[in-house]
Amino acid sequence: MSHKRIPKRKAAFAAGSVVALGAAAILLPNANASQGGSSNDAAPKTMKATDASGLASQLQGLLGQTFAGSYYDAGARQLVVDVTSGGNGDAVARAEQAGAKVREVSNSLAALKSGAQTLKARATIPGTAWAVDPKTNKLAVTADSTVTGADWDRLTSTVKSLGDGMATVKRSTGTFKTLVSGGDAIFSQVQGGTVRCSLGFNVTASDGSPAFLTAGHCGVAAKQWSDSQTGQPIATVDQATFPGNDFSLVKYDDPNTQAPSEVNTGQGQAVQITQAADATVGEQVFRMGSTTGLHNGTVTGLDATVNFQSETDPNGVDTVTGLIQTDVCAEAGDSGGSLFTQDGSAVGMTSGGSGDCTNGGETFFQPVTAALQATGAKLGTAGGAGAGGQAGSADPSASAGGQAGGGDAVGGGGAADPSATASDGTGDQSGAGAGAAGQNGTGAGDGSSSLTQTR
Incomplete structure (x- = not known):
């Protein structure tokens, strides 16, 4: 499979942009309802x-x-x-x-957090997760399909011990896994095969060098990353944290790399990322990943704890805390990909979950604000857009897809098409973002990673 070399000084990636295996996708409708206020100052006000x-x-x-x-x-x-x-x-x-x-x-926040600590102490079982659900004023506990027998009894008895009205338990189809495997796809060659993840957001490291954020379990799995499956490394992990948290700071090897602060959603559409923001339960969010493209959903919980089956110890648990819980779908290869809002706020990077984009499921995200604070990085770059040209603005009234396709994501800004709809076709994803050239890749399910956590 051929690939195109990214010219020096041009952006290696548009943050979270779609590549050959991604599909044409633009933002979903109903994301920018008009704003208004209440005539009664004491009545609830409408707001973003x-x-x-x-x-x-x-x-x-x-x-x-x-x-x-x-x-x-x-x-x-x-x-x-x-x-x-x-x-x-x-x-x-x-x-x-x-x-x-x-x-x-009825339940105070202190009581709910105390209940979460009890779950941590008594029910840290692979395949379980919990978060405070402010809509029900309870702890929402989830168990995947692997939690059976004595583990299921242990989980349900622990929930019961919290008292009536404190928690609910539900089953999730599939298995909680990290989604190692695809924004832009990034690849690394390791012993045993290829690891593939997704780029989250381009940033400037604390020393002023260009870098990007992705999932921590990706940075732990491999040190050097390429923009194509067979290409030479173009970026090196500077910091990686997993488990506990799930973020990595990866620095571009060429200090002259210009890495635009945007999420490329395909067909020349891009969302400019202007700030980092904390998630809010109930808000609409968008996820970009190179395996499944663009999908949207709702934030359902904050400060979530997820207990992944350890990838290195068959009897171990990799626990990650402080995550954003959503009903957005994702699949293997979407790890590290961008979670953002329609108005250009960076919210999170894909960590893992269960289910898929056919049947749905739960997905968890590492908050961007926490990753930026821990690494000292800042969103964006002073270098501006690369020579590839400025991608057109995303049309929030258009529909979105996310089916896997094939072809090249060719740099060069294309104008946004307000009437565009998603397609599952193959071919060039033209205008894929400022300076993002030659992003070749293979389709989903290329057997690229044994570390894949599925959604």
């Missing part, structure tokens, strides 16, 4: 999810121990804040005045 996240952080400080979580009601476009009974009446009134919808719940 990013504004709701900021307001929730402020109100948590205002409400103190009576704050029991919050979520974004996407239908009503309102922030819903949970408070326990007997709370500070003045603080609640101020929260309502600020535009939040306040509701009284």
